[in-house]
Structure formats: C-alpha cells, structure tokens
Amino acid sequence: MQLSDKKATLSFSDGSPSVEFPVYQGTVGPDVVDIRKLYGQTGMFTYDPGFMATAACESAITYIDGDKGQLLYRGYPIDQLATNCDFLSVAYLIMNGELPSPDQKRDFDNLVTHHTLVHEQMHTFLQGFRRDAHPMAVLTGLVGALSAFYHDSTDITNPRHREVSAIRLIAKLPTLVAMAYKHSLGQPFIYPQNDLSYTGNFLRMMFATPCDDYQVNDVVERALDRIFILHADHEQNASTSTVRLCGSSGTNPFAAIAAGVACLWGPAHGGANEACLNMLESIQAQGGVAKVGEFMEKVKDKNSGVRLMGFGHRVYKNYDPRAKLMQETCREVLGALGLENDPLFKLAMELERIALEDKYFVDRKLYPNVDFYSGIVQRAIGIPTSLFTAIFALARTVGWIAQWNEMLSDPDYKIGRPRQLYTGAAVRNVK
Known part of the structure; x- marks a missing residue:
C-alpha cells in the first residue's frame, strides 16, 4: 500500500483535541484510514459490527468491486x-x-x-x-x-x-x-x-x-x-x-x-447453495413453475417468513459476475446430459425472470448469485445436496x-484481537 497525501482528522464535540491519521491507497478500491494509534491517542475504539467498513489486513490476492459486479x-x-x-x-x-x-x-x-x-x-x-x-x-x-x-x-x-x-x-x-x-x-x-x-x-x-x-x-x-x-x-x-x-x-x-x-x-455462507436447492425443490413439490409467482409474492411479504435463497449478495450490489458464468455452465451440463427440460432448471429460470422484472426485487438489487445455478449443476452431475458445501470447501482451500x-x-502481522463495546454490569461486589 502507498501513503496518500491526504490526512484524516477526527474531531470531538466536547472540545477534546483533534487527532490526525494517515491515509493509505491500494491499487484499486477505497482508501483506508490507518487508525492503529486511535486508542493510544484518544482512549477510544471504533465500532463496526460485522466489519463492514474495516480493512483488517493488506492483501494482494483478490479484489471485489461490488458496485461494478x-x-x-x-x-x-x-x-x-x-x-x-x-x-x-x-x-x-x-x-x-x-x-x-x-x-x-x-x-x-x-x-x-x-x-x-x-x-x-x-x-x-x-x-x-x-x-x-x-x-x-x-x-x-x-x-x-x-x-x-x-x-x-x-x-x-x-x-x-x-x-x-x-x-x-x-x-x-x-x-x-x-x-x-x-x-x-x-x-x-x-x-x-x-x-x-x-x-x-x-x-x-x-x-x-x-x-x-x-x-x-x-x-x-x-x-x-x-x-x-x-x-x-x-x-x-x-x-x-x-x-x-x-x-x-x-x-x-x-x-x-x-x-x-x-x-x-x-447457511449464510457456504451453505447457501444447499439452502437454494432445497428452496427450489420445495417449490417444485408444491406445484412447480405454476407456483413461482405465488412464492415470490410471499417473499415480498415480510410477515410470511419466506426467504428467497440464491439472490442478492452482501458484497455485490450489482449482478454477481460468477452467476452469469454459472448459468452458461448450467445450460451446457443439462444439454450434455439430456436434461434440457429439467423441471428445477425451468423453475429457476422463472424465478430469475420475475426477479429481474419485478420492481420490488430490482429496486433492492436482488439479482441471482453464484449459488443459484451451481446447485442445479451439481445435482445434475449426481452430487447430493448435503455435499454441496464440502465441494465449496474443496475449492476455497486454495484461497x-x-x-x-x-x-x-507479512512482517507486521500480529495475533488477531478485536475489541468490544462493553454493555454489561459495571463493577459490583459479592454480598
């Protein structure tokens, strides 16, 4: 990473002195504010549940631009x-x-x-x-x-x-x-x-x-x-x-x-592809393609408890680039195995069509992700649903x-030690 000419200044409304932090630039993507000295200078931590705005490391391996897909x-x-x-x-x-x-x-x-x-x-x-x-x-x-x-x-x-x-x-x-x-x-x-x-x-x-x-x-x-x-x-x-x-x-x-x-x-991580295929099979058991519209209406009802699996992604705010490749692969496999009329694939295509046309899903950018089609491919190959996440682990081991x-x-690596915002009882004595 490269030190930027910019500096980040943190000021306080209670009159405490402002503090300044260096800003670093990566090859692409957002700049980062180096807050390693924050606690020493202010006695404060940052609060970022889920680490949505925290760069925990420097890496040269993989880069995702969620807005560009x-x-x-x-x-x-x-x-x-x-x-x-x-x-x-x-x-x-x-x-x-x-x-x-x-x-x-x-x-x-x-x-x-x-x-x-x-x-x-x-x-x-x-x-x-x-x-x-x-x-x-x-x-x-x-x-x-x-x-x-x-x-x-x-x-x-x-x-x-x-x-x-x-x-x-x-x-x-x-x-x-x-x-x-x-x-x-x-x-x-x-x-x-x-x-x-x-x-x-x-x-x-x-x-x-x-x-x-x-x-x-x-x-x-x-x-x-x-x-x-x-x-x-x-x-x-x-x-x-x-x-x-x-x-x-x-x-x-x-x-x-x-x-x-x-x-x-x-199920919120690697188990998503298993959950997605279970969803498709559940819709199929209830009536197949004819029931897709009814299912999607339930998804839009927050009180129904029905979730749409295989759509949307925590990082990709546009189309998951892996999903497009997976859809092509799905067609190739089903064609090679003589399964072009596979009912789950037709059901999946109808789900995708509605999601891409319905304003509710478009506004929320709930586009298909890689899990949506990978389950259909693995099922066609003969891999049981329960093994999907193990296949994922096999591949992800490289990363x-x-x-x-x-x-x-990294010469600067240290044992990980996240901090917390403590909200429990203050000091008290046993009586």
Whole structure:
C-alpha cells in the first residue's frame, strides 16, 4: 500500500483535541484510514459490527468491486480465468501471483497429483463417524486430523513446511470429500488415479466402484472445474477471515483450514447453495413453475417468513459476475446430459425472470448469485445436496491457504484481537 497525501482528522464535540491519521491507497478500491494509534491517542475504539467498513489486513490476492459486479484474482477478471484456465492454473496464480508457464504448469500439476493419496490410517479414523453424519461435520474432523498424520510439515516459521502443507491440503481435499461421500453410502473408498486431471480424478473417486469404473464426461469435468474456479477465493469473507484469525495465533495450517471449513458450513455462507436447492425443490413439490409467482409474492411479504435463497449478495450490489458464468455452465451440463427440460432448471429460470422484472426485487438489487445455478449443476452431475458445501470447501482451500501464507509473510502481522463495546454490569461486589 502507498501513503496518500491526504490526512484524516477526527474531531470531538466536547472540545477534546483533534487527532490526525494517515491515509493509505491500494491499487484499486477505497482508501483506508490507518487508525492503529486511535486508542493510544484518544482512549477510544471504533465500532463496526460485522466489519463492514474495516480493512483488517493488506492483501494482494483478490479484489471485489461490488458496485461494478467485478471479481479479480491477482488482477485477472474471473470470467477470463473461468473461460481460459483450468482450476490448477488458477490455484497456481492465487498462490504465486502469476499464471504458470507451461513448464511450471506441468510441474505444479504433477506435484499436486502425487499428493492426492491420504495416509491409510485416515480410512480407519473415518470409520468413527456415523454414516448419516453431515459431510461438513466429517470434513471438519478429517481436515483437522491431517495435523496428526502429517505433523512433519507444521512448522509455520519454515517456508518449506508451509509450501508442503499447502500442496498437501490442495491435493488431499478432493480425496477427503470423496471419502466422506463414500462413507455415507457404505461403499468402498476409491483411490486416486494419477493419469487423470484434478477434477476428473475427483469425479472418479466420487462415482466409481470396484465393480463399475466411472468414465469422466468432458463437459461435466469442465463444469465442475469451473465451479472450483468460481469459488477459489473471495476476498475477506467470513471463512477466510476465520482462517486468518485462527492462523494468527501460530497454529498449524491444518487446524486453521479446519476452522475455515467449520465457518463455511453456515447457511449464510457456504451453505447457501444447499439452502437454494432445497428452496427450489420445495417449490417444485408444491406445484412447480405454476407456483413461482405465488412464492415470490410471499417473499415480498415480510410477515410470511419466506426467504428467497440464491439472490442478492452482501458484497455485490450489482449482478454477481460468477452467476452469469454459472448459468452458461448450467445450460451446457443439462444439454450434455439430456436434461434440457429439467423441471428445477425451468423453475429457476422463472424465478430469475420475475426477479429481474419485478420492481420490488430490482429496486433492492436482488439479482441471482453464484449459488443459484451451481446447485442445479451439481445435482445434475449426481452430487447430493448435503455435499454441496464440502465441494465449496474443496475449492476455497486454495484461497484460504494463499491468504494464510500471505498473512504469515507479512512482517507486521500480529495475533488477531478485536475489541468490544462493553454493555454489561459495571463493577459490583459479592454480598
């Protein structure tokens, strides 16, 4: 960041002396007021519930302009990356700052591929979970347990250890998600196959059985790869902030990422795509497209308790750029699988049509977000609804690792310690 010529002055109505703070500029986006000395100079804290106006860190990874509907990974627009690159190329970019050369791409792909296998005792550990446990409960435990199985790379002060842990996490998450799915079905685990792509390997581990191998469909593989790209990072969201805050204590990377997985589980965050598909299926059960208009009227009634899932976004005040790509992908997958007349897709299109035409939704800028179509795509592929958030976690691990590593590389990083506005009882004595 660059120090601006501007200064910010804070004045008080009670006659207390004004204080001046430096202003810093990023490459793009709003300037920031450096208030690190606020408490020392005034004895006050700032109050910002939800951190809506607080820059908690300096980062060079991802940038979002919510008003323009823009998402950049290392400066590259998301639509260009999703159209022209595969997931591991984007992972390399997010982790290293530049897209890989052909040689770097080959070496990185090979490195990840040869770390996809997990310790055999992880299978035994998995057996301790109930088969009907939610996949995110299982995944949180499995990721946390990696620190017990791969404790040879948990020294966060060692750059080589951090690199090895990063590769292990990116490589093993597809294996762990597939293992959690197979465990829920009572099916044998399918080992990784090194001659397949990252995404193709995941699909095979998910859907093959010892008696019936799985042939990867190119359209399906590309669609899921695009889903991974679209979810790879998203600035300082709740789970990423959780990883940074957890990691700031000096804990090992597997514990920090497990914290991110747990945070992502929430329905207001990564669980939104699961909630969106549940909403579509509920409307379908009540009468399908014919009931969409009635449903949307209930949404507009604040007293109905009915919520419209998959529309609007806390950051994007315009159209979510990922949603446009996801809609295209949805059409491609349904066409390739002969599901063009899928009733949920038709229902989703009608929901979107009304939302884009109805003044109530237009005025509130409730446009479809990435979760709206990704659930339909995953359902068409054969991924169960309960696994959607685990797929999200698989993709977002790349961003979490890059953000965690960036934080540790910052010479000014400190353990996170938010402050509070205390409203409890004042000092009192026990009688």
